[in-house]
Amino acid sequence: MSLTVEEQGLIAPVERAPILARTLEWASINSGTGNLEGLAAMAGYLADAFAQLPGEVRLVDAAPVEKVDGRGQLHEVGHGRHLVLSVRPAAERRVILTGHMDTVYSREHPFQTCAWLDGDTLNGPGTADMKGGLSLMLAGLAAYEQDAPTLGYDVLINSDEETGSLSSAALIAQMAQGKLAALTYEPALPDGSMARARPGSGNYSAVVKGRSAHAGRNPQDGRNALVAASDLAMRLAAGVREGLSINPARIEGGAPNNTVPDLAILHFNLRPRTPALAEIAGALIDEAVAAVSAAHEVQIHLHGHVSRPPKPITPRTEALFGLVSQAATDLGQPMRWQDTGGVCDGNNIAACGVPVLDTMGALGGSIHSAQEFMIASSLDARARLTALVMHRLDRYGVPPA
Known part of the structure; x- marks a missing residue:
């Protein structure tokens, strides 16, 4: 398969500059999981940005979470609100796209600013994991919306993924039910490799x-x-x-x-x-x-x-990867798929019986460290991939397993 004239027109408006500018702005906001003020600010920026898409944006209160303290006592831990966007909620076929606004870097962490390592490599907190992913997700959806779409979708951006999504797990499960497919915007590896099976x-x-x-x-x-x-x-x-x-x-x-x-x-x-x-x-x-x-x-x-829960690979997941991989190939972005030891919200979604590809975000590496980096050229490339995948899911659905 190659790109049709319609598909070429779909991805043509996607440009790197606005996606990168938004990524830099969001990376300047400390939104460590425990920084409730920073998360509130980040949620506000996200709500304003995603309001350009059709549908309702809302902020959902975090579910209560208890943690054992140093005295062996349980106490409640506060979390930020989660962002939800629902587009064409009455559509018969629906997809869920997920990401997280929190990072592993606390307000006190020394790693707070971005710096260019070379013309295409940006070192910065949360740039790959995953503010670049959120920015390109939005750009991809905006491009998709220009093409008389019929597919419905929900966007869920939680505030606690880095600590296990305990305050958003029920919301993830609720929103994943009945979905045709799921795309999650964790970073891919620098060579474009995508995560396959994950442990629990x-x-x-x-x-x-x-x-x-x-x-x-x-x-x-x-x-x-x-x-x-x-x-x-x-x-x-x-x-x-x-x-x-x-x-x-x-x-x-x-x-x-x-x-x-x-x-x-x-x-x-x-x-x-x-x-x-x-x-x-x-x-x-x-x-x-x-x-x-x-x-x-x-x-x-x-x-x-x-x-x-452990995330095994099902025939439906294989079929979804086939669709995404073909789209990437048609865009000149051939990709590999390999098992990983990490976990993410894709585990929770897969447990609901929904096929999920959970490394749709920016390319990067050294995440969870002061060496975290993002490859800037992947922003527009992956935004085009999102637009094309959504278009093909709309037109053809997930191929039979």
Whole structure:
């Protein structure tokens, strides 16, 4: 297949300069997940920008989320509002496009400004992940809207993707239902490679409660929560196997040197490649908790779950990639598809039975670090890809699996 005259006219108006200018403006706003003021400002900019598309823009309050603090207590964590745009909501066939406005860089982080590394490589916070992706998504949709479109779609831009989308998970699931396909604007690799299968991910906190005692006079009467938490970490780490990683990441708590500590909190992450391995991981955690509780005579309260289900590749996903890959090839942007260890909102969407391609954003790399970079020439290229993919989904739908 090659571009038709109609398709050539569709992508012709897409220009890099306005997409880049918008990306630079948005990257100048610190919207770390915990910076509620910055997220509110970012949501305002996004609402104004996406209002150029037909349909209703609204900001949705975040769902309540609780987190274990350093004392082992649950407390509510605030999150920014999520942006939703619904276009042609009565359309019989609908697509969902998703992205996130938050970044991993807090208000206090030293990485706050952009700098050009060369004529095409921009170093800046959130440029690739994913303010460039949001900007090009908008440009692609604006181009698509010039072509008498009939396909309906929802845009969801959440404020908490970088910390697991806990305050937006229900909204994602609600909006994904019944969709023909999903496009998510995580960054692609610098060579244009797209993410294929992804593992699941779960974050946990195990609150270990022991018994304090004097470390010199009667240590035998104490029950050392720190030692128990360390034992739990070792048992969990020993459960690593092919397709399942378990990372004990941090232990909080303890006591003065002359006191047997009665509180420790183990924080850990696990990543199962398949639903079956997620079940195995759950059983492994239960067994380790029971064994440590008995061996050390402590109480362990577990908080957390697998919030990102594993994302396997289905025949429908293969068919969607075929459509996107052909469109990219026709635009002179041949792409590869490879499995990855990362997770994103594409995991949540796939769990709803919707085929999703979740690296439709700008090309870039070194994300989540002060070396993050975005390739500027990918902005207009990927905007054209979005417009063409939406056009072909409108005209032909997802090919049969």
